[in-house]
Amino acid sequence: MAESDNIVVETAEKIFADLADPQTINNDKKGSWQAPLWRALSEAGLPLSWVPDDLGGSGASLADGFALLNAAGRFAVAVPLAETMLAGWLLAQARIASPEGEMTVLPASPRDRITVDADGALSGRCRGVPFAKAAKHFALLAHARDGVSIALVDASKARTESGLNVGYDHSDTVTLDKVQPVTIKAAPKGLDQTAMMLMGGVARSLQIAGALESMLDISVRYSNERVAFEKKISKFQAVQHNLARLAGESAAALAAATSAADAIANAKSFDDAVYLEAAAAKIRCAEAAEKGGGIAHQVHGAIGFTIEHILHRYSLRALAWRDDFGSESYWAVELGKLVASRGADELWPLVASR
């Protein structure tokens, strides 16, 4: 595992190591690990990392929070940590205090829309909302006549239909039918649905990169243990080359995701540079999830395909995370359109600006 040099990540890694051991979780079909893990994370203030002290959070920097999400990816953590962090961050943008407990953020797809009626009620349907079933509150972005609003909604006021993503985590459909929010305020300038999708996309990119780091670790370890044809499979050149490619995909995902996180953490707004970095990270990390996960399974052979083995906790989740906050196809179309509208001679200056 990568060594962390910040206290937020150190705290999180200790909790994950104690309470989110992948093998223990994988063996526990009843999910009895979830409550103690969430309690420990909450006591450490991690779900509200991005919420300032005066709004009920722990006020960590964007950079520390992003590093925490990468660590969460390395443990393939299956509680709504990223979702609550994103929700708290969104609410804080409008100076809305975060309540206690699990949250998630709406919409989770750039194609879904929530609107604000004349009387302030919210309506809209959002698909693929991660952990909506587990959430006590939703933080959401809604389109009002005079601009964009940020609202806090009691989850029990919405209709939530259960669904599961490829990684067996909740990915639900949330329907708001004239729901009155707990609080609603105008969003600050520049914080629109695109910005929210970029922020969510970078969170997912860091998680995917983390999952790939772990897939590389466990694949290397397995190849040094498993004997076939009278040698460790790590001694076969074909296996070595596959693992070298996995290392490349893992490194590319981590480079793209950390660069995008750094861009957001240091930018004043969701400007063009952030757009390029965040969209590119989501595209490249999703591609790495496909290629890298495929190699990890190939190295593990049949054992990695079993539900008893922990590999799927990383590989399937990394595949599932591709879909949240805009898939790579969606972002590729958007980024391609942006590049085309700027014109050929502006492409290199755009890339080189980072």
Add this chain to the structure above:
Amino acid sequence: MTAALRFDPIRLPEKCEQLRKEVRAFLAEEIAAGTFDPHKPNREDTDVPEFSRKVGARGWLGMTWPKKYGGQERSFLERYVVTEEMRVANAPTRRFFVADRQSGPVLLKYAPEHIKMDILPRICRGEICFAIGMSEPNSGSDLFAAKTRATKTDGGYLINGTKIWTSSAHIADYMIAIFRTSPPTKENRRHGLTQFLVKMKQPGIKVNPIGQITGQYEFNEVVFTDFFVPDDHVLGEVDGAWKQATSELAYERSGPERFLETYYVLTELVRAVGPDPDTRSAEGIGRLVAQLHTMRRMSVSVAGMLQAGKEPVVEASIVKDIGTVWEQQLPHRVRDLAAFVEETATNRETLERQLDFAIKTAPKLTIQGGTTEVLRGIIARGLGLR
């Protein structure tokens, strides 16, 4: 273990951006003056001596070297910016590129003082060209199989044998080459190679051009027959060149030239599809840009490690592996998308001509500078598999 594979998000410092503007302005002037055509990557003559001298006069060669040798004592990141702008503009860098990237740093590290004082300032002025003699017939990527002998004689060595795939040997003034000074030992097959500075254009050296499938002549076979190299042209440790050569390769593997060689087809595709592309073209371009951006971030990160005095051998190998595979696939992906470009696109002919050349170029990209297979072996070693 994966801690070693972190690519920190290094940002180029502000002064790099100022430099970038200067380089762009210079290149625009040279293009306007007709020194080279950025839309002709396949131009017949990529060796343009007056261009080299102008680049030297700007202080953009040997940028990181000490001032007493003609350098500018600027950062590795500033050099990086110059390299990428030259590459993207398809500038004719052949005459100076190898000396600037690799040969100069080797001389700085291993040559005696009087040779440094003689040669390095001339590299900085863009006056001389270097070649690298590593591969041999039947050795190639297997550097340690090199057989060309350097036999000790009075005051120096006599060289006999053949180097091959030597880029620019036909125009080079010098070559830095490895020759066999002793047989390999049982314990260490890497033992016995020594690095030499070779003055070209002398009796005893014959350079035979080798045609490429692109129609160009870039590399050569170089035959040495009783060629004399004086003692003070030995670079570094006798019989210990393998240590020197492998660290040198980090510079060769991770730079922007390792993913930008076919970049021009992407620019021309964007031009051809125009401001309002169909969904398929937009998606294809978006993915390619995301991949390009990611590689560049990794490459800049390795440049930052080199600047910090590290030797990121595994990281550089990863960048080269991903980068060359990408630039190799790029012309084919652009071709896929170009099938839908309108007949009336203003640059259609340019795009087709460039695609034709890039597709012919592509097969070499995963070979030059270390084959993909060898690089993956180095990465596997870094992962603890060998």
